[in-house]
Amino acid sequence: xxxxxxxxxxxxxxxxxxAGISCLAQPVFDLVLLDISLPDSQGIDTFIKIHEQVLxxxxxxxxxxxxxxxxIQTMRAGAQDYLIW
Numbered sequence: 291x292x293x294x295x296x297x298x299x300x301x302x303x304x305x306x307x308x309a310g311i312s313c314l315a316q317p318v319f320d321l322v323l324l325d326i327s328l329p330d331s332q333g334i335d336t337f338i339k340i341h342e343q344v345l346x347x348x349x350x351x352x353x354x355x356x357x358x359x360x361x362i363q364t365m366r367a368g369a370q371d372y373l374i375w
Contacts, residue, residue, distance in 0.1 A: 307331035307339060314343045322349040326364070334363050341368050 292299050302319070304310035307330045314322070322344055326336040341349055348370035353360070361372040 305329070307336055310340060311343055314340070319344070319347055321370075322347055323352055324349055325352050326360075327353060327355070333360060334367060337364050337369060338367060 292301065302313055304313050305328075307328050310322075310324075310328075313319075322340060324337060324340055326333055328336055331339060337349065337351055349368070351361075351364050351369045351372045352375055353372070354375060356374055361374075364372050
C-alpha cells in the first residue's frame with residue numbers, strides 16, 4: 291500500500307525484534323511500522339523495547355489482534371498510532 295501511495299519511500303524489513311533493533315542502530319529512519327507479534331517478542335513489550343531505541347521517531351503499531359486494552363496501553367506508552375489490519 292505504501293508503494294501505491296507514490297512518492298519516494300524506502301522500506302527496511304526486519305523479521306524479529308532483535309533484527310529491528312539492529313536496523314535502528316543506523317539513524318536513517320523517519321518512521322517505524324511495528325508489528326507487535328514477532329517471533330521473539332509479543333505485545334506491549336515489543337513496543338517498549340523498540341520505543342526505547344527511537345524516542346525521537348514516531349512508532350505506528352500494527353496488529354492483527356483486536357485488543358482494545360493493548361491499544362490503549364500502547365498509545366499511553368507513546369505510540370503514534372495503533373492500527374488493526
